[in-house]
Amino acid sequence: MTWKKRRSLRKPACQAGDPLGLGSNYQGYRIVGTNYDYLDLYEAEVGEGKRWEKPFEIVLGAAVAAKTGLKLGDQIIGSHGVGGGGHAHDEHPYTVVGILPLQKNVLDQLILTSIESVWYTHDEEEEGEEHVHSSKFDAPVATTGFPDPQGEFREVTSLLVQYRNPMAAVQLPRMINSRTNMQAASPAFEVARLFELLGVGVSLVQGIAVIIVIIAGLGIFIALYNSLKERKYDLAIMRTLGATGGQLFLHILLEGLILTFLGALVGLGLGHAFLALVINQVDQGAVNTLSASVFLFEELYILAYALGVGVLAAIVPAFAAYRTDIAGQLTRS
Structure with a gap:
């Protein structure tokens, strides 16, 4: 010019x-x-x-x-x-x-x-x-x-x-x-156009992430349900010692919440570690404007979603624990 x-x-x-x-x-x-x-x-x-x-x-x-x-x-x-x-x-x-x-x-x-x-x-x-x-x-x-x-x-x-x-x-x-x-x-227009071009890829990645979360939820459900089958005698003993059905329900539900919460924390940690590795390898460009030590408020949503998945995955095993037949289980054992 x-x-x-x-x-x-x-x-x-x-x-x-x-x-x-x-x-x-x-x-x-x-x-x-x-x-x-x-x-x-x-x-x-x-x-x-x-x-x-x-x-x-x-x-x-x-x-x-x-x-x-x-x-x-x-x-x-x-x-x-x-x-x-x-x-x-x-x-x-x-x-x-x-x-x-x-x-x-x-x-x-x-x-x-x-x-x-x-x-x-x-x-x-x-x-x-x-x-x-x-x-x-x-x-x-x-x-x-x-x-x-x-x-x-x-x-x-x-x-x-x-x-x-x-x-x-x-x-x-x-x-x-x-x-x-x-x-x-116009920067605003060009950025909007860029996101429009990348929209299909972003949607694909988001879809894959949803599928992974669903699979993780199913994995937690299967793990808790199989664990419940092996622990029915222990749950029956807990009932005889004074534990209520509601307490057993909360016990299994809490297990699911802890598993998903820890999994989400590990996932966030690995994500930030991978970002730090990328930033360290790239000497210049837009990646260098990022910081692996910065945690966004939106990341709290990931923890919230993980807890929701944990509740859904644990609700059936927890209900099964709530309905534990004390006499029948002790007799069979």
């Missing part, structure tokens, strides 16, 4: 637009050229050091700093593309001037710098190394809005737009897609 096209979006429908310059990475982590408005959007403050003030100064996300081991004052060489192994931009290294605390959002996976850094990197590729020590590298960068383009054809990869009103959210993307050679993408 050129500076000229960016100015054409200055309409009443557009409240703000944060420029984003992409195209480089360090060890697979995106180097993003932007301004302070992007940090303010996430209400992020630098934990160590400071924000970038000059070209080729960078601020690291928490995950980037943790995975790479970079510290304040370290220098890195960016590579072209979105993955490691691309052409190295070794004309001018980036210097770490700040590190963000853990945000638990996309900032943790990014290396942030100024838009000017992205421009000057590509200038050096086109013009050669005679401009490496240019005085423009010592000049302050734009900290808000769009920097001085120094020419109509300066480009940014994308623009993060904030709308003034709900009507603009409908009209502006449609206008951009139909009347320009740019592409507008």
Whole structure:
């Protein structure tokens, strides 16, 4: 997107637009050229050091700093593309001037710098190394809005737009897609479309989970019923010692609840352990925004469902224990 096209979006429908310059990475982590408005959007403050003030100064996300081991004052060489192994931009290294605390959002996976850094990197590729020590590298960068383009054809990869009103959210993307050679993408719409595409797979997994729960319930029922057959004499003795039929009923019911509750706890533990293993193996991407130590409130529903299955599985064996024939059982034994 050129500076000229960016100015054409200055309409009443557009409240703000944060420029984003992409195209480089360090060890697979995106180097993003932007301004302070992007940090303010996430209400992020630098934990160590400071924000970038000059070209080729960078601020690291928490995950980037943790995975790479970079510290304040370290220098890195960016590579072209979105993955490691691309052409190295070794004309001018980036210097770490700040590190963000853990945000638990996309900032943790990014290396942030100024838009000017992205421009000057590509200038050096086109013009050669005679401009490496240019005085423009010592000049302050734009900290808000769009920097001085120094020419109509300066480009940014994308623009993060904030709308003034709900009507603009409908009209502006449609206008951009139909009347320009740019592409507008609405995050809410794209996420909804993604879930629609994945809906069949999600429904299939949920169906398999329901079948597994039903099979587990049947397993508990069979285990309790077989156990009850072997323990009828013990139950009869308990009745002779003063236990009521209701107490035996609750005893068997409690066994089913304990089995399902412990099974649900073990399942949740294994699930979080598997998630921790996946996060540890994947160095970047959306998976890194997850945390295996975080337990969601919705997981309590799993425990509730497990207890419900336990009650259903134990109700028949418990009723059989309630109706235990004391005299007949002791006579047969």
